[in-house]
Amino acid sequence: MIKLENITKTYDGKAQVHALKGVNLTIEDGEIFGIIGKSGAGKSTLVRCINMLERPTSGNVIIDEKNLTNMTDAQLRAERKHIGMIFQHFNLLSSRTVFDNIAFPLELIGASKEAIQKKVADLLELVGLTDRQFNYPAQLSGGQKQRVGIARALASDPNILLCDEATSALDPQTTKSILELLKDINQRLGITIVIITHEMAVIKEICNRVAVIEGGVIKEAGRVVDVFTNPQSQTMKDFVKSVINMELPAGIAKMGITDQPAPGYDMLVRLRFKGAATNEPVVASVVQRFHTYVSVLYGNIDYIQDEPFGYLIVVIMGSMEQQAKAFEYIKELPIGSEVLGYVPRNH
Numbered sequence: 001m002i003k004l005e006n007i008t009k010t011y012d013g014k015a016q017v018h019a020l021k022g023v024n025l026t027i028e029d030g031e032i033f034g035i036i037g038k039s040g041a042g043k044s045t046l047v048r049c050i051n052m053l054e055r056p057t058s059g060n061v062i063i064d065e066k067n068l069t070n071m072t073d074a075q076l077r078a079e080r081k082h083i084g085m086i087f088q089h090f091n092l093l094s095s096r097t098v099f100d101n102i103a104f105p106l107e108l109i110g111a112s113k114e115a116i117q118k119k120v121a122d123l124l125e126l127v128g129l130t131d132r133q134f135n136y137p138a139q140l141s142g143g144q145k146q147r148v149g150i151a152r153a154l155a156s157d158p159n160i161l162l163c164d165e166a167t168s169a170l171d172p173q174t175t176k177s178i179l180e181l182l183k184d185i186n187q188r189l190g191i192t193i194v195i196i197t198h199e200m201a202v203i204k205e206i207c208n209r210v211a212v213i214e215g216g217v218i219k220e221a222g223r224v225v226d227v228f229t230n231p232q233s234q235t236m237k238d239f240v241k242s243v244i245n246m247e248l249p250a251g252i253a254k255m256g257i258t259d260q261p262a263p264g265y266d267m268l269v270r271l272r273f274k275g276a277a278t279n280e281p282v283v284a285s286v287v288q289r290f291h292t293y294v295s296v297l298y299g300n301i302d303y304i305q306d307e308p309f310g311y312l313i314v315v316i317m318g319s320m321e322q323q324a325k326a327f328e329y330i331k332e333l334p335i336g337s338e339v340l341g342y343v344p345r346n347h
């Protein structure tokens, strides 16, 4: 378990920069945890505090019950063997082959030639680069370079892997394949993965939980499915919007929406579903119970990993009383729902 307790980091310079202002975060063993934020939010500073590449100004970094903040440099070096890291620009040694890049951390700890041979062969296999082992970094694509970065990070058998914008230099297709590899590593080796990104698509693709950081402060954290279907902070809402748009489509907004019920107006409702509730026959039961008409204006169903979630924007027609009763009923269902307003009938 990674526990960050009230971490602050102030960079001293001409002007002081308060990069982290009291961050508390717990990351469980075996999870894929995402940290999202805009440029300058403090993401890299935060992830570098986890392995103490950056010493926090105050607060505690506790990993598996050991407080890294109290350790000497020698103790830290030993501890860092359990924490691998990969970077946006791969940070490979250009004068070494793929094999020798992966072997590098093993040479540093004085592993035997045989041990290195065996370990590197296994890692090459894991990341699918066995046929490229004698190539130099300049001969590889970005995705292949990141695979080398991953293999090198895994050479010391870490139980935590930190990824700082590991896919930001890659195209969407290659990003997908690297994220699949990370997921595979997480499942096969049980490694805890911390992913720093400014892209919500990355979070959606593989993270179990996510925290959003802005101005050195964690604004919101939670399960990815929960946060996607019901973001609380403005920062998270903005990020969610970048991958799913739950706002009213422009055409509907133009219909002249009022916020109070009125005769001759129909109720505009947004329904949000997740998990098993996606199968809830809401529209059919409202029609049947309240003898109203329901028309679906807009809808979208998507998956966060294997969990379905989606939303519908519907118009509930009928008398004001029928509309109100229908919404009373919908409110009690195990789904999210909001009245967005009222639109003139026969719009």
Ligand SMILES: Nc1ncnc2c1ncn2[C@@H]1O[C@H](COP(=O)(O)OP(=O)(O)OP(=O)(O)O)[C@@H](O)[C@H]1O
Pocket: 011, 012, 013, 017, 018, 019, 037, 038, 039, 040, 041, 042, 043, 044, 045, 046, 198
């Ligand atoms: N070594 C440093 N010295 C002084 N200020 C720094 C240093 N590193 C980062 N900062 C400042 O700290 C703040 C947070 O930076 P950080 O690199 O953690 O952000 P980030 O979220 O990783 O941004 P990006 O998405 O652009 O990588 C910024 O204002 C940055 O300018």
Ligand SMILES: [Mg+2]
Pocket: 043, 044, 045
């Ligand atoms: Mg950064």
